[in-house]
Amino acid sequence: MELVQQYSGVFHILIVILALLTILCLIRAVKGPTIADRLVAVNMMGTIVMVIIAILALLMREDYLVDICLIYAMISFLAVVVLTKVYTGVYIEYRELQEKRRRRKKDTGEDQAL
DSSP states (O other), rough: OOHHHHHHHHHHHHHHHHHHHHHHHHHHHHHHHSSSHHHHHHHHHHHHHHHHHHHHHHHHHHHHHHHHHHHHHHHHHHHHHHHHHHHHHHHHHHHHHHHHHHHHHHHHHHHHHH
């Protein structure tokens, strides 16, 4: 008996557990209080999906699924890099806007004092 056949039930249970964890990550990605939480949730979802694809490759004995898993890993990595870049840009713009507002308040406050 092959090892994959012996652990077939365990692999099926793992896929169900990982699917539930993916749903929880999706909820965190939508509901997350900060953008950083959302970014981490998206990254976790990508990792969990890669593990699910790898388990399916074992169960189905399909080698092409491993290739798909590797391609998905590269796409997931690029997505996280792009989202981080966008988040950083938005954060910098937000800080600059807050600084301009503080300067305006400070300037108008000094003018009223005179």
